[in-house]
Amino acid sequence: MELVDRYVHEVGQYLPAxxxxxxxxxxxxxxxxxxxxxxxxxxxPADAQLTADVVxxxxxxxxxxxxxxxxxxxxxxxxxxxxxxxxxxxxxPVLAAVVLVLMVIGQFRHPGEPPSMAxxxxxxxxxxxGVLFNLGVMTFVFALVERAMQTREAAGTVxxxxxxxxxxxxxxxxxxxxxxxxxxxxxxxxLFNFFPEWVAVVVFNNADSRVYPLLEPAFSRYLPLLNAWWxxxxxxxxxxxxxxxxxxxxxxxDFGLExxxxxxxxxxxxxxxxxxxxxxxxxxxxxxxxxxxIKACAMLYRLLVRKAAExxxxx
Amino acid sequence: MVMxxxxxxxxDNLSLELRRxxxxxxxLTELRHEEYGYSLKKLLADKGLEIDEGxxxxxLRRLEAQGLLxxxxxxxxxxxxxxxxxSAPGEKLAKExxxxxxxxxxxxxxxxx
Numbered sequence: 001m002e003l004v005d006r007y008v009h010e011v012g013q014y015l016p017a018x019x020x021x022x023x024x025x026x027x028x029x030x031x032x033x034x035x036x037x038x039x040x041x042x043x044x045p046a047d048a049q050l051t052a053d054v055v056x057x058x059x060x061x062x063x064x065x066x067x068x069x070x071x072x073x074x075x076x077x078x079x080x081x082x083x084x085x086x087x088x089x090x091x092x093p094v095l096a097a098v099v100l101v102l103m104v105i106g107q108f109r110h111p112g113e114p115p116s117m118a119x120x121x122x123x124x125x126x127x128x129x130g131v132l133f134n135l136g137v138m139t140f141v142f143a144l145v146e147r148a149m150q151t152r153e154a155a156g157t158v159x160x161x162x163x164x165x166x167x168x169x170x171x172x173x174x175x176x177x178x179x180x181x182x183x184x185x186x187x188x189x190x191l192f193n194f195f196p197e198w199v200a201v202v203v204f205n206n207a208d209s210r211v212y213p214l215l216e217p218a219f220s221r222y223l224p225l226l227n228a229w230w231x232x233x234x235x236x237x238x239x240x241x242x243x244x245x246x247x248x249x250x251x252x253x254d255f256g257l258e259x260x261x262x263x264x265x266x267x268x269x270x271x272x273x274x275x276x277x278x279x280x281x282x283x284x285x286x287x288x289x290x291x292x293x294i295k296a297c298a299m300l301y302r303l304l305v306r307k308a309a310e311x312x313x314x315x
Numbered sequence: 316m317v318m319x320x321x322x323x324x325x326x327d328n329l330s331l332e333l334r335r336x337x338x339x340x341x342x343l344t345e346l347r348h349e350e351y352g353y354s355l356k357k358l359l360a361d362k363g364l365e366i367d368e369g370x371x372x373x374x375l376r377r378l379e380a381q382g383l384l385x386x387x388x389x390x391x392x393x394x395x396x397x398x399x400x401x402s403a404p405g406e407k408l409a410k411e412x413x414x415x416x417x418x419x420x421x422x423x424x425x426x427x428x
Contacts, residue, residue, distance in 0.1 A: 023376070025388075025395065025397075026352070026372070026376075026397050027372070029352075029394060029395055029396055029397065030352045030353055030368065030372060032394070033353045033394065033396075034353060034368065037353065037357075057367065057368070057369075058367075058368050058369050059367075059369035063369070064369050064373070067369065067370070067373035067374075068373045068376055
């Protein structure tokens with residue numbers, strides 16, 4: 001019966017921990033009984049050959065375990081997987097192109113230098129670390145969205161045809177777009193918190209090119225504020241994705257986030273120097289601030305002018 | 316050959332689908348009396364319904380998780396066995412499914428003729 005033990009153990013490896021011991025005990029009991037019954041009926045000894053026959057009929061361990069599992073165990077399920085593949089397929093060539101362009105620019109800046117493999121090796125290293133970073137963020141975001149969607153479906157509310165949106169629905173969301181926003185927020189938060197040296201600018205002069213980190217250590221004073229904003233923006237996008245469309249409450253929350261974004265920009269611009277090339281960076285931030293103000297005004301106008309909620313836009 | 320293989324696979328899949336709902340009804344009906352996994356398999360086989368073990372045993376667990384069966388471990392003949400029996404909601408559901416089955420069988424039977 002050693003084969004039964006090996007088989008039961010193998011099935012158990014594919015089961016959730018909370019089910020494992022119980023299912024293993026039952027399987028062992030059932031298989032042992034099957035082997036003995038079959039041996040008795042055939043008048044044969046319960047040998048290895050007979051045991052192998054019973055186990056073979058029972059099925060491949062992974063398949064058997066999947067029949068016991070209460071629900072499919074996906075990190076990214078079949079519904080989101082095509083979008084995940086598209087996102088990865090876009091990310092890899094874009095990253096490769098960026099790394100290639102930077103490498104070529106670097107080469108052009110040093111036309112007199114003898115050919116060397118060093119820039120290529122550096123670029124390859126940057127490419128692979130970039131792919132790993134982005135792949136990690138994307139997988140995290142997609143897995144989170146997968147869980148959010150499962151929770152929505154598990155809620156099991158009764159569907160009302162009146163909630164069907166119109167054909168030209170201004171509140172319809174693009175799932176891919178929302179997931180992309182989530183990815184951007186997660187990537188930015190990770191970048192600023194754990195890899196601040198990657199937020200850098202390449203400065204070329206006649207003789208040399210150098211990489212300067214943009215963030216001075218003093219920038220860390222704004223991190224708690226930025227982290228809070230990213231967390232709220234992430235949560236809002238996840239909620240919108242879960243609801244499947246913009247609603248009035250989520251539109252107001254989005255407006256609130258845009259206003260707070262403007263306030264944070266204003267605080268950083270008016271504050272002490274925290275960037276390398278502080279003046280130039282703050283000039284760029286001023287442009288961001290103007291865009292943010294215009295966006296907030298447009299959002300407010302839309303919220304105030306729009307008619308009372310239609311049945312499909314109820315919060 | 317490929318075409319034949321495809322047709323056979325399609326037939327197998329459709330046949331499996333047809334049997335799936337019936338298995339739940341068969342199991343719930345038989346488990347009005349207490350049985351353990353292997354004895355239930357034999358009982359159903361003796362009545363003409365062959366179910367492979369890899370399908371039947373996980374089905375018992377799922378029905379139990381849904382509250383349609385209850386179970387307890389007992390040692391008999393020196394062997395630990397898990398005995399299953401339909402719960403009150405399981406018995407009620409079995410009656411409803413049986414009525415549905417009779418109706419469906421009548422309609423399909425008439426259609427086939």
